[in-house]
Amino acid sequence: MATKRKRPAYECSECGYEAVKWVGRCPECQAWGTIEERAAARGGPQFRAEPLAPATAAQPITEVDAGQAVxxxxxxxxxxxxxxxxxxxxxxxxxxxxxxxxxxxxxxxxxxxxxxxxxxxxxxxxxxxxxxxxxxxxxxxxxxxxxxxxxxxxxxxxxxxxxxxxxxxxxxxxxxxxxxxxxxxxxxxxxxxxxxxxxxxxxxxxxxxxxxxxxxxxxxxxxxxxxxxxxxxxxxxxxxxxxxxxxxxxxxxxxxxxxxxxxxxxxxxxxxxxxxxDPSALFISDRDGSVPGTCVTMALEGKRVLPVEIQALVVPTQAPNPRRVVNGVDAGRVAMLLAVLERRCGLSFAQHDVYVSTVGGVRLTEPAADLAIAAALASAKLESALEDRLAVFGEVSLVGDLRHVTNEKQRITEGRRLGFAGPVGPDAGRLAQALAAAIPGFAQRT
Structure with a gap:
């Protein structure tokens, strides 16, 4: 009786997926060009690992010399x-x-x-x-x-x-x-x-x-x-x-x-x-005084706190689909903040092009920059500059509340060391209250 011939086995080098024939894309991890042929499937019942004498004996962890990993x-x-x-x-x-x-x-x-x-x-x-x-x-x-x-x-x-x-x-x-x-x-x-x-x-x-x-x-x-x-x-x-x-x-x-x-x-x-x-001066503009559409936040890069300036420009437009251009911040977060500003603070951006960017090419991904982005947008829309040498930080929720972020004390300490006042943060409670404390005349114009 003829024995059944074993079919060649293929395996994905990325995730270990096994296939009976070659395919260009792994069905499991969706990676291309990772399916490779092997001689035979491993791990069958006939496979047994023979014990070998170790070259070095195992030793208690308390006797291991840690000086070699200095x-x-x-x-x-x-x-x-x-x-x-x-x-x-x-x-x-x-x-x-x-x-x-x-x-x-x-x-x-x-x-x-x-x-x-x-x-x-x-x-x-x-x-x-x-x-x-x-x-x-x-x-x-x-x-x-x-x-x-x-x-x-x-x-x-x-x-x-x-x-x-x-x-x-x-x-x-x-x-x-x-x-x-x-x-x-x-x-x-x-x-x-x-x-x-x-x-x-x-x-x-x-x-x-x-x-x-x-x-x-x-x-x-x-x-x-x-x-x-x-x-x-x-x-x-x-x-x-x-x-x-x-x-x-x-x-x-x-x-x-x-x-x-x-x-x-x-x-x-x-x-x-x-x-x-000390990269503190790389992400803020070299000018005296604050101008409309700019706001400084205390961003956390690893264990470092860096002052990062966020700039916003709001321009009226007649186009049916206003432009939303961002650089250095997440476009989805900006869209969400625009909706919160319109619904919770009464600022409409439906007939305006919006441009948001960071200074120095730094990219902000943490939610702590939400309040600074919102303040820069509101300042640009109202054409009213923030209080001079003011830094803000905090996460903005969809209902207009401000949430606490990590390392708040470190952000405040570093901001004061660099000469920033405040800062305005999650203790303000609501987004509208924080903007009213940061932007002169905000409550009267909204």
Whole structure:
């Protein structure tokens, strides 16, 4: 009797979905190009894992030496703030960001700072030649004899460079452009990204060598490749910023050695990424006195409180569909605030074009900016400026109430330190009362 032939099995490299035939899009996670063939399904009743003698014996947690996981600073205080104090030996750090945002510039600066202390640093660029990297390092004054450069796309060659140089820090730019010759797939494919990242992480853990891996992002801003990549590494940092402005923020999405609510602030210059330890003056206009349509809020970026100016412009129009243009704030929140102002405060914007923007290119996503947006809109509509040096914050509900937000005391303390009066916040109770306290003559004109 002929035995039944087993059909080839396919598996999604993103979510592990199993299929009996190849499809272009995974039915489970909706990812494209992640269904890969495997020889046979695993986990059958005939599969049994044989126990092996461990190389190192398990030990009580009280006897584990915690001194080996001490941070050592990179020389860039803003980057150290994000990493939790510095780089931990054996850590795998994934740095992502959009093209041209400054990832390579930040890393070459970090490499030069560490190399200036006498430590060997190996910078492997799989996207640029060593001459291109040298030109960037020369422009940013990052030339040091202990900073080694290599331009390689083969994983085995990269590991060979590590054995030859014996660096204290390894930087690979980027993981999507390095490939292993043992896999029959192009560089950047999920299987290649997974294999390259796994090999680099094994190298980091076995030798206590910290590795910084650069990762590309998709159109949605997510790290390209399998989601397993983010689970394997210890730290996931993201460089954020508008390419039209010089300001850059570095945030941690995951950090096994420190907090994830810290933000590093940098400014892109011709000499590299310059630290901005006190960015308070970057997001407010340089002028004396207040003008209609402007309002300052105390925004929370990580653990930092920053004064951010919101500007609004309200222009009468005869168009049947008035324009709503926003920059730096959520369009849905602005639409909701316009409805609340009309229903609860008697301000109609049906025959007006509305423009709302932040100063300095910063993006506000927290609900604490609702009151400032509403105040800027009301000020622009009534053509009446707010009280001078006044900062406001608070979440606005659909019924016109003001809700408390996080870190209110910290916002008030920082506002007073910077010379702002007030501030007007959720203690006002209602939106109309807060606007009446912030805008002179508001109660008589509504």
């Amino acid at each position: 941070h050592w600073p990179t020389g860039i205080s803003e980057f150290d703030r994000v990493l939790g104090g510095g780089i931990v030996p054996g850590a795998a750090i994934l740095l992502s960001g959009e093209p041209g945002v400054g990832k390579s510039t930040l890393l070459i600066d970090t490499a030069s700072k560490i190399a200036s202390l006498g430590a060997k640093v190996l910078y492997v660029s799989a996207e640029e030649s060593v001459n291109q990297v040298r030109l960037r390092a020369e422009r940013t004054d990052a030339l040091h004899p202990t900073l080694y450069l290599a331009s390689e796309t083969d994983l085995a060659t990269v590991l060979g460079h590590v054995d030859e140089v014996q660096p204290r820090l390894l930087i690979v730019d980027s993981v999507q452009t390095v490939a292993s010759a043992e896999l029959d797939a192009l560089a950047g494919q999920p299987s290649q990204v997974r294999e390259v990242a796994s090999a680099l992480i094994r190298l980091a853990k076995s030798r206590g060598l910290p590795v910084i891996i650069v990762g590309h992002v998709t159109k949605d801003g997510q790290v390209a490749g399998p989601r397993l990549l983010e689970h394997l590494v210890d730290v996931v940092a993201h460089v954020d910023g508008d390419r039209q402005t010089a300001l850059r923020f570095v945030r941690t999405l995951k950090n096994r050695f420190g907090p994830t609510d810290e933000v590093g602030c940098f400014e892109m210059t011709g000499e590299g990424m310059r630290e901005v330890p």
